[in-house]
Amino acid sequence: MLKIFAAALLAASAASSGVLSNPFTHPPMTDASNLFKTGGPTDTFINHFDQHRVATDIYMQFHIAALYPNQTITITQERFFQPLAYAKGAPWHTLVVRELDDVESIKRTWYVPSMRRRDGDGVVQDQVVFAGYEIAWGFQSFIAIVGSWTEGYASITQWHLIGEDEQAAKQLIHDCAAFMSTVTDAVWVFEQSYWKPDFELWKAVQKASWNDVVLDDKLKSSIQDDYRSFFKSEEVYKHLEVPWKRGLIFLGPPGNGKTISLKAIMKEVNVPLLYVKSFHTYQGDELGIRAVFAQARAFAPCVLVLEDLDSLITDQNRAFFLNEVDGLDDNDGLLLIGSTNHVDRLDPALSSRPSRFDRKYAFPNPSKAERRAYAVYWQDKLAYNKDLKFPDELLDTFADKTSKFSFAYMKEAFISTLLILAGQEPTYQIHFGPTLLEQIKKLRQQMEDGEEAMMTGSGGYAGAEAAYAGMSWGRNGQEQVDEAVGEGMWGRREEQRGGLMVPVGQKVFGRGV
Template sequence: MFSRPFTYLTSSPNDRRSNLKPKSSPLEEHFVTINLDDKEESLEEPAPSPNNGPTEAWVKHSSSTRVDSDTFLTNYLRSHYPNHSLVVTDDWQINLLNVEGLLWKPLSNVELQSHVQFIPPRRRNLPGMVARSIQFGGFNVEWKDEKFIVYIASWPVGWGMVTQHFVLKEGKDEQASIALIMASGYSNGAIGDSVLVFNNGMWDNDYDLWEEVQKSDWKDVILSPEFKQEIQSDVKNFFGGEAIYHELAVPWKRGVIFLGPPGNGKTISIKALMKSTEHPALYVKSFRSWMGEEQSMRAVFGRARREAPCLLILEDLDALINDENRSFFLNEIDGLENNDGLFILGTTNHFERLDPGLSDRPSRFDRKYEFSVPNRDERVQYVQYWQRKLKGNKDISFPDSLVEKVADLTSGFSFAYLKEGFVSTLVSLAGSHNDAQFEKILLKQIAELRKQIGNTTVVV
C-alpha cells in the first residue's frame, strides 16, 4: 500500500496535455511522482471477477466504435460490483490518489495503462522529471479507516480529453465516497504558500511568485512616507473594518487604481501589499482564453468571492478591459452579486484610456493613487538606497557629494531608469576593482539614459 499515488496527470477541459508547460509551482497539484521507498502494507482485495476482467473489457470497448465510454464503464462496474455504491466524477481538478493520508495499491486483476511525459526543468541546471498520466487503472484505497475501490480512465472527447474517477464503496451509502471527493477538491484548491494566478482561462498556484513577494519590503519602496502610509492604511482598514462597513449598511468592498507611467513603483508596492496582508492574493494576467473573456471574468470573480476576504489584482486595466467585455466586467464588480470582502486593485500606465465608467464612477474604483516620476527628494532617497547597498563594497567609493550630483542629473527619470543606471554601471564594473571608475561609469550611464528619454530640460 502506497501513501502517495502512482504519477498521474488529469486532463483539463481544453486538454492541457497538448500544450504542456513546466509549472512554476511544485507538481503535487496535478501529478505526483511515485516513490519506490513508500511503505507497502497488506490490504484485503476482492477476488478477481470470473469474467474476462475490467482491463480486457476496457480494451475491447476502446477498440470498437464507441458511443459513450462513461455509460459503458459505469454499467460495467455496477454489474461487477453489485454490492457497492458507485460515485463518478469527471472534474479534471480532482486528484483522488493524492489526498492527504490516503493509502493505495493497484488492483492485481487490472493492468495499468499509462503514458509517460517529460516535464522540462524550471532551470537549465536542473534535471527535469517524468510524469505518468493514467489512461486506465484500478486501485484499492484506504482513507480515514474507510476502504474504497477507485478506477481511473481517460479517453478523447471531441477536441480534448476527459479523465473520470469511479469510486466504489461496499454498501449503498455514498457519503464516504462524497467525502473523499470533497477532500480531494479542497486540497487541490488550497492556496497555501502561493499566489493564485489566472491566465489562459486557468488558475495556477504560483509558488515562485509567492517567494518573490516574500522578498519585498516597504522599506525598499522609495516613495514619500505619507504616500506609503496612506496605501497601507487603506488596505489594512478595509480588511479590519468589516463590522464598520456592515454597521454603516454599505457593501464591504473596495476598489483602487494605481496609475502613472511605468517604472515608478506600482509593481513593487503591490508586492509589498501582498506580503503585508494575511489574506489570499489573486492575480489576473489576462481574460483571454479558450472559453472567451466573459466566461473568464465569471471564473475570476467566482473564485475571488469564494476566497474572500482577498486581494484581487488586475494589472494593466487598460489592456484587460475593452469595448466588447466592458459591460460584463462592470456588472461583475458592481452588479447584483455579493462582493463582500473583495479588495480590487487595478493598475494602469494609461489612465486616460480607461472608460469613464471605470475611472470616474464611484463604488467601482473608489480611490486613485498616482505614481508620478520621482521628484528630487525621492531621487535622493533612491540614490541613498543604493549608497547603503554598496556600503560594504570596499572597492567602490560612493561619497555624499555623488548622491547630490546623481539626483541633480536625473530629473525626469523614473525609478526604473534610475535602477538601470546603477545596474548597468555595476555590470560594467564586473571584474574590475578600480574604485575610481565607479563615478565615471555611473555618470556615463546616466548620460546614455538621458538620450533615451530625449528630455534634458525637465526639472522635478
C-alpha cells in the same frame, strides 16, 4: 491503442488476484473470462471510439459498474479530487495509494523542463491516461479507476471509486478536495480558463518589502492605510450599511513602483491572493470573468489583482465585468486592485466611477527629492562593501542628472555600473562615480532615442515598455529573463499535457510509506 485502452478498462476485474497486505483489501470482483467475446464490452468500447463518440463519462460508468455488480460505484470529475497529491501532502498515514499491477495502465512520458535554467535540466514524468489504484483511507479501502480524455476543448479526468460504502467514498472526495483546494504558500492565478496555484509567484512576492519601495512618503502612507484599514473595518462597513468591498487603481508610466507596491501589499495581507493573467476562455471572456469573481467570492476576504487593466478590459467584455463588480452578487471582503500604464485607454466607467475603483493612486516619474532618496537607498545597500566609495556629494549629482528617469531607469544605472566594475577589481572604487554618471548619460540617450522612435512609429520605447510589462512579475536582470522564458515554456508544456502527472516509476503514494 484503443484496444489497449479497452483492455485496461476491463483488466480491473483481474485485480482480485493480487490482494495486498494490510491496510489494503480488495472488494470481491466479477469473473472477466467472457468479457472479451464478440459483442461484449470490449467491442462496444472500441466501437465507441471508432465512431462519432458521445457521453464517454456515462459509457465508462456503465461498463465499470458491470464489472463490479456487488459494489457501489462513486463517480467524480472534481478537479480538486487528487488522491495521489493528497496522499503525499496529508498527515502521515492519512491516505495511502498503490497502483494496481493487474490493471494495464496507459501512460505517456514527458520531459518537464525546470522553471529556471539554473535549477537543472528538468525531470521526466508520466501522464496517466488510464490506470487502477487501491486506496487505503482510515478503515476504508477502495479500488479507484481513473481515465482521462478530451471532450471538445475540455480535458476530462474521471475517477471511479469502487467499494462497499458510498458515503465513505463521498467523504473521501470531500476531504481530499477540501485539502487540495486549501492551498497555502501560493498565489492563485487565472489563465487559460482555469485557476491554478502558483508557488513560484508566491516566493517572488515574499521577497518584496515596503522598505525597498521608494515613493513619496504621503503616497506610500496613503496606500498602506487604505488596504490595512479595509481589512479591519468589516463591522464599520456593516454599521454604515454599505458593501464591504474596495477598489484601487495604480496608474502611471512603467517602472515607477506599481508592481513592487502590489507585491508588498500581497506579502503583508494575511488573506488569499488571486491574480488574473487573462479573462479569455475557449467559451469567451464572459465565462472567464464569471469564474474569476466566483473564485474571489468563495475565497473572500481576499485580494484580487488585475494587472494591465487596459489590456484585460475590452469593449467586448466590459459590460460583463461591470456587471460582476456592480451586480446583485455579494462581493463582501473583496479588495480589487488594478494597475495600468495607460490610464487614457481606460473607459471612464472604470476609472471615474466610485464603487468600482474607489481610489486612484498615481505613480509618476520620481521628483528630484525622490531621485535623491533612491540614491540614498543604494548608498545604504552598498555600504557593506568597504572598497566601494559612494560619497554624499554624488547623491545630489545623481538626482540632478536623472531628471525624467523612472525608478526602473535609475535602477538600471546602478545595476549596469556594478556589472561593469565587477570586472575591474581591485580599482573599481576609484571609478564608481564616473562610471555611474557615464551609464546615466547612455540611458538618457537611449531614452531620447526611444521617444524619437515612438514619435516616428518605429518601435523603440513602446517595444521596451511592452517587454517590461510582460516581465513585470519576474525578478532582476538575467534572472528576470530566465523566468520569463521558463514560465512560457512551462505553460506551453502544461497545456499540451494536462491530466494526471506522476513521477516515472512511482507506484505507491503516501507519507510514511
